[in-house]
Amino acid sequence: MKSVTKCYTFFLFQIFIYIFSLTMEQNIYTILITLVTVLTSTAAWKYYEKRLSMKSKREDDETKDGKLFRDDLRERIVKLETLLQESSKEKDKMRDNIILLTSQLSKLEVEVDFLRKDNEKLRAENSALRSRI
DSSP states (O other), X not given: OHHHHHHHHHHHHHHHHHHHHHHHHSOHHHHHHHHHHHXXXXXXXXXXXHHHHHHXXXXXXXXXXXXXXXXXXXXXXXXXXXXXXXXXXXXXXXXXHHHHHHHHHHHHXXXXXXXXXXXXXXXXXHHHHHHXX
16 A cells, blocks of 8 residues: 555655656646736635734734823823822821821820929928828
8 A cells, every 4th residue: 555655645746846847848837827816816815815814913912001001091090199198198197197196195294293283282281280180
C-alpha cells in the first residue's frame, strides 16, 4: 500500500513539474492578468470588504471598551471627591468638638481647683471649730 501511495505522489509531482514548465514557457502576461483578475474579482472584493468591516468593528469594540473604562474612572473619581468632601466636613466638625471640649475641660479644671481650695478652707474652719468645742 505504501508503494502505491509513493507511486501516486511521484506521479502527481511529475504532473506538477510538467505544468510548471509549461507555464514558464507561456506568456508571463497571461499569468499576471489571471492573477489580477482573481485578486479583483467580486469574491475578492467581498472578502476585502468583510475584512475591513471586521477590522472596523474590532476597533469600535476597543474604543467602546476604552470609553466604558474612562466612564467608570470618572464615576469613581466623583465618588472619591464626594467622600473626600464629606471626610473634610467631618474633620472640621471633630476639630470644633475638640476645641469645645478643651475649653470645657479648662473651665472644669479651674472649677475643681477653686473647689479644692474652698474645701481646704472649709476643713480648716471645721478643724478650728472642733478644737473650740
